Amino acid sequence: MGKAGAFPDPADKKSQYSDMLGYLIKRLIQMLLVLWIVSLVVFLMMSFTGDPVFMIVPIDATDDQIQQARRILGLDQSLPVQYWIFISSLVQGDFGQSYVFRQPALALILERMPATVEMVLVAMVLAVVVAIPLGVYAGANPNGRLSRIIMAGSLLGISLPGFWVGMVLIYFFAVHLGIFPSSGRGETGEVFGVRTSLVTWNGWHHIILPAVTLSLATMAILLRMTRAGMMEVARQDYMKFARAKGATRQDVLYKHGLKNALIPVVTIFGLQLGDLIAFATITETIFSWPGMGKLLIDSIYRADRPVIVVYLMLVALIFVVINFLVDLVYTLIDPRITLK
Amino acid sequence: MTVQTQHALLAVRDLRTYFHTFSGTVKAVNGVSFDIGEGEIMGLVGESGGGKSVVGFSILGLIDSPGQIMGGQILLNGEDLVTAGEDRLRQIRGREISMVFQDPMTSLNPLHTVGQQMDEVLRLHSDLDAAARRKACVEMLESVGISRAADRLGAYPHQFSGGMRQRVVIAIAMLAKPRLIIADEPTTALDVTIQSQILKLMRQQIAARGASMILITHDLAVVSEMADHITVLYCGNVVERGRTRDLIETPAHPYTRGLIDSIPDPANRHPRLKQIPGTVPDIRNLPKGCNFRDRCPRAQALCAVEEPQLRPQNASQWAACHYPLQPGDLA
Ligand SMILES: Nc1ncnc2c1ncn2[C@@H]1O[C@H](COP(=O)(O)OP(=O)(O)O)[C@@H](O)[C@H]1O
Ligand code: SF4
Ligand SMILES: [Mg+2]
Numbered sequence: 001m002g003k004a005g006a007f008p009d010p011a012d013k014k015s016q017y018s019d020m021l022g023y024l025i026k027r028l029i030q031m032l033l034v035l036w037i038v039s040l041v042v043f044l045m046m047s048f049t050g051d052p053v054f055m056i057v058p059i060d061a062t063d064d065q066i067q068q069a070r071r072i073l074g075l076d077q078s079l080p081v082q083y084w085i086f087i088s089s090l091v092q093g094d095f096g097q098s099y100v101f102r103q104p105a106l107a108l109i110l111e112r113m114p115a116t117v118e119m120v121l122v123a124m125v126l127a128v129v130v131a132i133p134l135g136v137y138a139g140a141n142p143n144g145r146l147s148r149i150i151m152a153g154s155l156l157g158i159s160l161p162g163f164w165v166g167m168v169l170i171y172f173f174a175v176h177l178g179i180f181p182s183s184g185r186g187e188t189g190e191v192f193g194v195r196t197s198l199v200t201w202n203g204w205h206h207i208i209l210p211a212v213t214l215s216l217a218t219m220a221i222l223l224r225m226t227r228a229g230m231m232e233v234a235r236q237d238y239m240k241f242a243r244a245k246g247a248t249r250q251d252v253l254y255k256h257g258l259k260n261a262l263i264p265v266v267t268i269f270g271l272q273l274g275d276l277i278a279f280a281t282i283t284e285t286i287f288s289w290p291g292m293g294k295l296l297i298d299s300i301y302r303a304d305r306p307v308i309v310v311y312l313m314l315v316a317l318i319f320v321v322i323n324f325l326v327d328l329v330y331t332l333i334d335p336r337i338t339l340k
Numbered sequence: 341m342t343v344q345t346q347h348a349l350l351a352v353r354d355l356r357t358y359f360h361t362f363s364g365t366v367k368a369v370n371g372v373s374f375d376i377g378e379g380e381i382m383g384l385v386g387e388s389g390g391g392k393s394v395v396g397f398s399i400l401g402l403i404d405s406p407g408q409i410m411g412g413q414i415l416l417n418g419e420d421l422v423t424a425g426e427d428r429l430r431q432i433r434g435r436e437i438s439m440v441f442q443d444p445m446t447s448l449n450p451l452h453t454v455g456q457q458m459d460e461v462l463r464l465h466s467d468l469d470a471a472a473r474r475k476a477c478v479e480m481l482e483s484v485g486i487s488r489a490a491d492r493l494g495a496y497p498h499q500f501s502g503g504m505r506q507r508v509v510i511a512i513a514m515l516a517k518p519r520l521i522i523a524d525e526p527t528t529a530l531d532v533t534i535q536s537q538i539l540k541l542m543r544q545q546i547a548a549r550g551a552s553m554i555l556i557t558h559d560l561a562v563v564s565e566m567a568d569h570i571t572v573l574y575c576g577n578v579v580e581r582g583r584t585r586d587l588i589e590t591p592a593h594p595y596t597r598g599l600i601d602s603i604p605d606p607a608n609r610h611p612r613l614k615q616i617p618g619t620v621p622d623i624r625n626l627p628k629g630c631n632f633r634d635r636c637p638r639a640q641a642l643c644a645v646e647e648p649q650l651r652p653q654n655a656s657q658w659a660a661c662h663y664p665l666q667p668g669d670l671a
Contacts, residue, residue, distance in 0.1 A: 143405075237446040244400055245512065246434035246464045259451045334451055335496040 023339045031320045038316040039090065043083050046305050090313070096306035100299070105306040109292050109314060115185055116284070116291030118196050120276040122207055123215035128269070131222035132258070138223070139230025139261070140253050150223070157220025166213040166286040173209060180209050183288035210287040214280055218272040225268050229261025236260070262333055270326035278315040348375035348415070349552050350399070350437075350520055355412035355422075357391075357398045364624040368394040368407070370576040373650075376520070376569075381546065381553045383563030383584070385599065386573035389620050392556045395573070396522045399554075400437060401429040416520075435465040438513040440542075442525040444505035448497040454481075454508050455493030458515060465516040476515065484511045484541060503534035507541065514545050521546065524556045539566060561603045564588050572596050575623055575631040578650060582657030590667040592659035594636045630662070638663045 057069050070076045074085055089096070095106040134154075138147040174182035186206035189199035197203025233239065234257065242252045281293035288294075292311070299307040330337045353373050359366040369391045376382045384392050397403050399414055401421060414421040416436060421429065441447040448457060455477060462473040474493070481489035484507040497505055506526065513521055523542060527535035543566060546553050557563050563570055564584055571581040572595065580593040591597045598616035618635040627633055630643040642662050650660045 237441050237443060238449040240397075240402060241439070241441055241447045241509075242449065242460070243402055244433055244439040245461050246430045246432075247460065248430065256449050256452070260449070336450065336498050 020339065027324060031324070034320055035313065035316055036087075039087055039313060040083075042309055042312045043086055046309060047079060047082070086309075095310045095313075098299075098304050098307050100302050100304045100307075105304075105310040106314075108307060109295060109311055112290060112292040112295050114194050114196055115289060116277060116280055116293060118198050119207055119211050119214060119283075119289060119291060120273065120280060122198070122211035123276060124218065124269070124273055126211060127215040127219035127222055127272075131219045132226055132265075135223040135226025135265075136230050136253055136258055136261075139227040140234060140249075140257070142227075142231055151227070154220040154223045157216045158224075160216070162213060162217060163282050163286055165216055166210070166283055169209050169213055170286070181206050182209075185290055210283050210289050213286070214276060214283045218276065221268055221272065222265060225265045226258075226261060229264055230257055233257045233260045259333060263330060266326055266329050266333065270322045274315075274319045274322045277318055347377075349378050349380075349417065350376045351413070351415040352395075352399070353413040353415065355395065355398060355414065356410040357394050357403055358408060358410050360406045360408065366623050367576050367626075368623065369398060371412070372571075372573065372576070372578050373412075374569075374571045374578065374581060376552050376554065378519075379546075379550050379552060380569065381543075381555055381567045383560075383567035383570040384554055384556045384573060385558065385560055385563050385570060387558055387599075387616075387620055389623070390573040391576040392558075392573055393524050394576075396439065396524050396554065396556055399522060400433055400439060401426070402433075431465075434461050434518065435516045436518055437520045437522065438516070438518040440506075440509050440513050440521060440523040440526045443529045444502055444509050445529065447509055448505055450497055453494050453496055454500075458493070458508075458512055461512055461515045477511075480511045480515050481508070484508070484514075484545070486511075502530055503538065506530060506534075506538050510538070510542060510545065514549070517549060517551075519551055521551060521553045522556070523553060525558070526555075527562065528557070528559070535562075542566075559603075560588070560599050572599070575621065575626060577631065577660065578658075579632065579661070580657070580659040581650075582653075586654070586657050590657075590665075592653040592657055592664040592666075593632075593661045594638050594665065595632050596659075597665060598635075638665075 053066055053069050053073065053075060057066055061069075067076075074082060077085070095104065097103065098105045098108050101108055134150050138144075138150045141147050170182045173180045184206060186197045186202035186204070187200040188195040188197045188203060190196075191199055197207055230253070239252055239256055242256045243249070247255075279293060280289075280291060281297050283289065284291045284294040285297060295307065296311050298304075299311070327339070331339055352375075355369055355372045356367070357369040359368055372391070372395060374382065384395060386392055394403070394407070398409055399421065401424070403409060409422055412422065416432065421432065424432070448454070455474070458477040458480065459473055462468055462476060466473070466476075468476065477493060478489045481492065486492060486504065486507055497508070500508065510526075521542075526542065527538050530538060539562065542553070542555075545551075555563055555566055560570075567584050569581065570584050570587045572579050572587075572593065574595050580587065580591065580596045582592075587596060588600060591600055595616070598614075601614040602616060616635055621627060621631065621634065627644070628647075629645050630636070630639070630648050633639045633643045636643065638661075640663060646662070648660045648662045650658050653659050653664055
């Protein structure tokens with residue numbers, strides 16, 4: 001039969017692997033390029049926003065002391081030299097010391113990262129678990145009464161500001177009903193050397209409200225993406241063909257439909273995941289959650305430049321990695337998409 | 341070769357399927373009746389929009405809102421599918437009656453392997469274990485002419501050509517050994533050279549299993565080679581039905597005549613075909629009297645007043661026309 005060429009031949013395996021290696025190398029270079037550009041932008045941004053020296057020296061410091069502090073911080077050098085020092089120490093793994101805490105900036109951030117990541121994970125799981133079934137339902141029954149209610153709810157989820165939702169939740173569940181704590185992280189336990197509150201009841205008790213607050217907007221967006229995808233997919237012949245085989249409506253929707261509707265959902269999931277990890281700032285502030293978003297806000301107030309710089313670089317890295325993972329997931333979902 | 345059985349495998353009686361749309365009720369199928377015996381092939385023909393696909397989906401109980409079966413019976417071995425529940429219909433779909441769609445490029449799920457899509461049928465309709473199901477799938481793929489079948493179970497639809505995909509679709513439709521296949525324009529989307537291969541394959545598969553088939557097409561030429569009987573649909577009504585030879589040689593309804601005249605004749609290299617003048621009227625507001633009136637060369641005053649009923653023309657032929665063509669009439 002013709003078209004045999006379209007099938008992967010076992011002999012092609014080797015060239016497939018070298019294709020894969022080539023792809024990974026290309027991808028790595030791209031990532032480094034992105035990070036380098038981010039470093040430039042961050043560096044320039046920092047250089048033009050205020051003089052951190054005054055945040056460090058005592059209020060009654062003399063001019064000499066100020067000059068000396070400048071020299072120690074390297075702020076007396078020209079911009080290109082400063083950038084060179086900055087980038088070469090980054091490359092060597094030296095990310096600088098926090099002006100405020102007198103500790104390595106990276107360690108400071110990494111120490112707070114588990115709190116943020118655990119909250120974001122709970123929020124994302126919650127968002128997916130609610131959004132996917134409701135989105136599938138609303139997409140499969142676009143004119144149903146329940147679908148209209150779901151869509152109205154999702155519109156609220158998108159348009160209500162997070163800080164307001166957070167405060168309403170605190171008022172209702174913490175102040176009024178008193179069933180959840182209003183702030184702070186609960187007890188933590190250690191898993192693989194990481195301290196997390198997901199292994200204690202008290203920890204879960206504390207994480208629910210902030211995670212719900214954080215998840216609502218993402219939930220609403222994912223729901224709408226799922227619905228739009230399902231509405232598109234519902235029209236496809238293979239859906240009807242699957243039913244003509246005798247499959248249940250449920251199986252047709254989930255086994256045949258959802259997978260086909262998933263690519264845009266995964267894309268948005270990746271973006272939201274990065275966004276929440278990087279900028280959960282508002283939720284963390286409202287709930288006094290000791291995460292890295294709160295550290296960022298504090299560092300901005302105190303012009304703690306090294307922390308801000310490392311933070312932004314880390315955020316860029318997180319986005320670049322998530323982006324890569326999302327592309328990998330595409331290939332798992334759709335055999336027509338290859339890594340190239 | 342026609343075996344006229346007394347007991348019809350499928351008997352459709354006065355089927356009415358309507359779509360309730362914002363712009364009015366579309367009476368897509370409005371009182372259609374026909375019988376199919378064991379091992380018979382029935383051609384269901386007519387121009388696009390005549391209601392052929394809706395008949396097919398009605399039989400499988402796959403009319404989705406805003407569509408609804410408003411009346412009539414669909415008797416499979418005497419059991420009425422119109423009143424059957426969804427659970428019973430699911431047992432029937434794929435097992436008793438299966439369907440082949442028009443476009444093989446879109447009827448397979450692009451994200452599942454051919455093997456998965458075949459296996460689904462056997463998991464739904466058999467007690468076979470995984471190894472036995474796999475064996476059955478390989479044999480089925482081979483029987484529809486796909487070589488290296490075992491390797492190709494792991495392939496995805498996009499790795500097949502259009503003709504190959506339609507072979508896969510046919511394999512899926514045949515897998516649970518159904519009694520009736522509904523093939524909705526199975527070759528319309530394919531190259532001409534591949535069309536005849538696929539038709540041959542379908543006839544072979546049907547004959548080997550003693551199954552029956554409804555072959556839906558707008559192409560009378562295709563159906564006249566394949567079918568034992570032909571039913572002609574126009575605007576949701578049967579306008580003529582009869583044994584293939586009789587209907588082709590001595591059509592009684594002017595619409596059937598028009599369809600036959602528009603078949604390109606390979607012997608006669610006349611470039612211009614005789615097309616039926618005018619277009620299909622809007623089903624939402626059909627004219628009073630005969631639906632074909634505005635396009636009919638034989639129309640007279642009565643045709644504008646009274647709707648013609650299906651009446652026997654001879655031993656095997658029925659037509660719904662006030663002034664049917666007689667054998668020997670030229671137009
Ligand atoms: N989902 C639907 N909603 C509204 N009208 C429909 C729908 N499906 C089919 N119809 C109408 O039913 C009529 C018959 O369609 P169909 O059976 O697809 O015709 P055919 O298969 O003969 O070309 C057409 O007028 C079409 O517009
Ligand atoms: S009933 Fe009249 S208009 Fe209709 S097909 Fe017959 S002759 Fe033509
Ligand atoms: Mg059709």
